[in-house]
Amino acid sequence: MSTVLPPRVTPRRRMPDEALAPVRLTGAQRRTVHMLASLLLDYPDAAWFDRFGELRAHAAGLPPAVAAPLTAFIDRADGAGASAWQRDYVNTFDLKRKCSLYLSYFATGDTRRRGTALVAFLDAYRAAGWEFDAAELPDYLPAVLEFSARSDSEVASALLTAHREGIEVLRAALEGMDSPWALVVRAVTLSLPKVDQRTQERVLALVNEGPPTETVGLSLPMPVFRTKGES
Template identity: 30%
Template sequence: MMDRTFKALSLLLSYPSTELQAAMPEISAALTADARVPAATQQGLAKLADWLATGDIYDVQEAYVMLFDRSRTLSLNLFEHVHGESRDRGGAMVSLLETYRNSGFDPVTSELPDHLPVLLEFLSTRPFAEAQEILADAAHIFDAIRTRLGRRESRYAPVFAALMHLSGTIVNTAAVAEILQQPDDDPTDLEALDAVWEETEVTFGPDPNAGCPQVRDMLAGMDTLTPLNRSA
């Protein structure tokens, strides 16, 4: 049975589209119905969903890009925060992809396997105890990103607060502090960002130029949603 909360959180962190905007009331309802998420965090998630639903699509897309695409310290590719560009990252990526496939999960996206919306999509298909164990391993990353988003007064911070609650673990403060030692990126410094991201992109999913499933089919209902492909 699909865990609607993990599905909803995956969609909140997906690249905004008009189709996603239309689905926000259903996504918000799924989150506010989950007693595992504290009321204060639910309120923050509802505010984010409302902003995504009603905001100008170009404004919300720009905000998303400035946060998650132009700020490496806010990257939604989780291994970026623990492995950087070391060889360990490639091995971890392959291992995660094998975990997906061994569980019968084949991501329909051009994103990397460690992309958080993809991981949450996978967790929505797994028993909660298993999902919670995986979240616990990444809780220090979630806390670091939540802290950085809080500094920017970002509406997205409650998503990571929710993930920390759902992980059911006490965060390793030393591990969080180690991640936070890296200075925040300046998303407006394009020259510096180009230098940071100059390495060749690695893709594990389908060819992003090969097209993607019809978005209206993906948004037909919470039980059949799949991750939004940014090439749509």
């Protein structure tokens, strides 16, 4: 029976699992994937469009399963107008809660514990011997991916692992919208270890419920980092 009223019940979303199987990559290939994704997930200013030739060349050296989504994204962006692409970027990442590029947002939402999470990111950079020097917040996914690509640090891997739920929720949300940026996040997912069942269940909960609005009883998914020489 058709009705003009919105449905009172809707099916729970299921997280697609075909992208969760990792692709075997060398360390250099993984760093390349993360640097490409870092650049492609950043705001598409005029210089962003000028990099496509170089980025295609780097993607060509990756295994096909990872190269294909990156190349498809570049081809799609290359054929779009800059103004429309920039508008789509803002509408996607700035206006949709489940499409946030700030990793700690998925664990803390807009709550007072967000500040603690951001400090933990800064501690992580410093523990690896790096300083975060950018206009964005330290949990900005393109910045974390650049950190992973440039440092090849276990700390960067730990950050991505600790916030795997957020990455998977972002991927699921983008794929559900048929967003072109889903291709880039899919490539990132393919470069990471396979998620375990517990993580997958937490991802599914976030996919259905979104980032928290209250953090009572919620523990932040952050490892503890110490700088060299600190006991």
